[in-house]
Amino acid sequence: MTNLTIGRSSEPARRTARRGRRPRRSIAEKVHAVGQNRIGALLLLLATVAAVVWANVSFGAYESFWETHLSVGVGDLTLDFTLHAVVNDALMAIFFFTVGLEVRREFAIGELTSWSRAVVPVVAAIAGLVVPAVLFVLIARGSGQEHAWGIVISTDTAFLVGALALIGPRVPGRLRVFLLALAVVDDIGALSIIALVYTADFNPMPLIIAALGLAGVYFTRYLRGGRGPVYATLSIIVWMSFLASGVHPTLAGVAIALLVPVYRPNRRDVEHALDLARTFRQSPNTEYARAAANSLRESISINERLQSAYAPYVAYVILPLFALANAGVQLSPEILTDALGSSITWGIVVGLVLGKLIGVFGSTALLRVFKLGEFGPGLTLDRILGGAALCGIGFTISLFIVDLAITDEAAQNEARVGVLAASVIAFVLATVIFRISDASRPDEDSGQTLARPIDPARDHVFGSADAPYTIVEYGDFQCPFCLKASGSIQEVKEELGDRLRYVWRHAPLEQVHPNALAGAEAAEAASLQGKFFEFERGLFADQDNQRPTDIIRLAGELGLDVEKFERDLTSSKVTGRVRDDMLDAEAMGISSVPTLFINGRRHTGPYDAQSLIRALAATDPVEAPAP
Template sequence: MAELTTIGHSPEPEQVQARSRTRRSIAEKIRAMGQNRIGALLLLLATAAAIVWANVSTGSYESFWETHLSVGVGDLRLDFTLHALVNDALMAIFFFTVGLEVRREFAIGELTSWSRAVVPVVAAVAGLAIPALLFALIAADTGHAGAWGIVISTDTAFLVGALALIGPRAPGRLRVFLLALAVVDDIGALSIIALVYTEDFTPLPLAIAALGLAGVYFTRYLRGGRGPVYATLAIIVWLAFLASGVHPTLAGVAIALLVPVYRPDRRDVEHALDLARTFRQSPNSEYARAAANSLRESISINERLQSAYAPYVAYVILPLFALANAGVVLSPEILAGAAGSALTWGIVAGLVAGKLIGVFGSTAALKALRIGEFGPGLTLDRLAGGAALCGIGFTISLFIVDLAIDDSAAQNEARVGVLAASVIAFVLATIVFRISDALRTDVDPGQTLVRPVDPARDHIFGSPDAPLTIVEYGDFQCGFCLKASGSIHEVVGELGDRLRYVWRHAPLEQYHPNALAGAEAAEAAALQGKFFDFERGLFADQDNQRPSDIVRLARELGLDVDRFERDLTSPEVTGRVRDDMLDAEAMGITSVPTLFINGRRHTGPYDAQSLIRALGAGEADSAQTAPLTVRPD
């Protein structure tokens, strides 16, 4: 799929179709941001509904959530209020999804590489410690200094939703940073809940929980029927945590950390494709069931559960939690009390100032010391806006209010502080982002290459020190990229050592299902010194880039296939492709091929002679070498 402006020529029909269909190069991110926006909106509406309900009819709000439910058989009974059902049972599912995300990030995600992880990890730790310290200093004489856990955690749902609403242009790399930070932040918050806010601890039930968790771990080895086994063991572990005195929501985290996560295996994917072809040739229920099971099993249980539960958490559980916990009575007396309460101001200062100082201060220090990876677009002004957003500490903050404070009046003051801090943090972040965008000097965003060519990083064809450069952001399944590649190689033949050609990845996953796999495969081949050989092989057979085709190409090129298959799922390979995609997003690249000539975006035809003319104009402007000789058409 491609979009290029051709001077003096009408666009081909396929180009017109591509232009109308091309939106963004990372469709999955759009869907995720859409879900986060809706989830954040529902959370906001539920919060407003809770406040209105509590103030219009205080008695009915409290009495409704204190309604008792009793479930049991014979002498074994569980008695819950509706409020406890939401906070202890439904929120266990929320913490389960948090645990799944934590497990994934440390296994195959952003936190697998220390150079990538150091910045969000340090920022998260500073964003935990400094808010707690500020709160403890301000609220020391209130009798509630032990409630410092209220200010430690950022609400991920509001954070991502708010970033989608008010964030800067091309927020991709900032979003990745904030999500990684939120994962570490959640680990700290969950650990503190377990270690600090657990009362009446009884160790014996935890032995039962340990047996249940062992069962959860070994369930992965069952050949079938794992769903009912997981569900049964999860209930047993949750009940054991409840009986032990450890908050039962942490059972969700413990279970999630034992659920297997992995990248799809080539052999599993091929087996699923074979079964699908068999079903197509002979459609019947047995083959349909086998094909569906094989397709499902090719994806890790962790990712399947995340996909299954995420909508329920975003659209049901978190809004219900807000409805049950955000009902603050905002009478003049309570507001006056909160305005003069050190507890309220401790929460506001901890969340708003503490998070800003901790997150922004630590990242600014790391950037100054050149520690860790930041990447183009993750500038100090955007980090400041992201740090301000981290002050939205809604869900876990309200959750810890109930755990850390017993007095109802103090709980009201604390809830006022949480709500006020979240609003202030949102407004502050909005101001920072707007000022940041207004003060930016790049009047032509996307026209200049954001990441300079780096011979130690980039794939360069030609002399690394050549005075002329063409950088292509492309997709190995794109027919127009194939044409551009042919033109560029003609230019290389014409100019020789005066030109270097650099390839960077911008796979259009929504149109080319195998494009991302092809990009990662080329990076795996690059680790064995065969990037451009692999590139030519992919371009030579664009219609056949399934996993087996990719491995066959690696074998034909003489690569160590075992190492190649291991590298396909390595953090180094996946991170390299992801960085190129984020750079492309930062420059507004929504179609391929997109070419940069001597650091400036090329608009116009990309045949060899047009590119040579563009290179000649750039060379003349910079006066670096003698004018180029252009062959007649």
């Protein structure tokens, strides 16, 4: 085989290598990426400040506004609500609906589908529920408000994600996944406690109607069309039934969301939609447009469509309105003095700030010591410590439970002061921890060493396990330069023989190569039948044709069990495996492919066969890293 002399130092290589890089995003794309996380958190913060200012300028006007009554009814059937109740009972049901959608998704196709993957955030979330509640009860003992321990149990997911985007570490990928999974379990605990502990005047009879409505929600998925109006009607019936039963009506949103179907897009359905879109492009008319649009929409689960539809309203309208209606605490010298001496205030501050920190970080550290669960590169204890500090922001559900658990107005003020103070302290503490963590990892050392040791039981390894030389490639099956690098590595293998082992890891550049992620997942599905490298060669051999039908055809040509292969394509094991490699790549700052590591050190410069051999010779032979 002829040696390849493609190097990044030459001008042609520099021009073409750009195709293997993630493109620079426009300002609009960056704003959209930041989008709901930062902007939603900013709006929530602004609404909180506005509520505090409003309440302190004129508490009477603030209170009377939110106590304004609204009546809706037909004939003798009338519903009467205050504006405050409309926000807390009706609009917040939509917020809890989106929470339920996320819970459903995570348990069906997300981070919580595999126990080994889920054990760390699940244990951390449980400890983060228990420890704060215990600390609150100990500190608030004798105040008569010990039953309000639910105030300190929950983390505000909106503020958590927004704050992480604002002040998080340089490489937040794995920490973000960990915190989101933790927040889902945290939300389940908080919602269960609201239902079991803070439900008064319970009347079981309306729940029979609610159960029938929920059954209708479940079976609506089988309707061929018109599901939207049916879902809306049944949701209103279920919400009203919860309201009549005494169970807080916001929980109706969670119950409905858990019954909404969620699934990964079927590749054949997606391809059918694309074919219809091409037909419309060739012969534009209303019928083809409608068919293409419907087919594309139906290829995405109802759960994900609803999350996309409601998320902006929740982030930009509902949560800021909730803050405006509930964060209006008076901060007069007398109230602040009372709060400083209140065991309720200190119970909340200690419960949220220290309780969450001790519960989340302490349980995670123990799991790491005993080697239980999965910790990927980037999910280090110092970053987990910062994330645990952020979990002390318990704003939304904390204020929500203040209104449910405490009836005394003075005690409510003290509790709200505690929630606001705890959120500020948690934010500042997390900022300090993340800055110290980043300072301990200077930029110049970032990504120069292979972050995750090679594990023969997990990695795709070609060559002898005890080979003294190792090349690890982070690549993309649609990248022509990865194909050339693989050819160079094959030449090196022919020259060094059993002294070299080669490891492939995924770093698909989705913005450059639209089918790269699908190819990576397909290769992982093939690996479950022992044909990873055969499938890799097939993908590299035809880089221009990697649509779903091409991938299925290749599986058949390689003699794979095609039915099993198609099932595995959407399994959490396959998608999680690819995502783990992508998070590793993010942790090491990999933004272009191929990126090679030679004996654990990042390779810079040309990657033709002779250059790689010289680079290997310049390093001392090493034993295979242990997993």
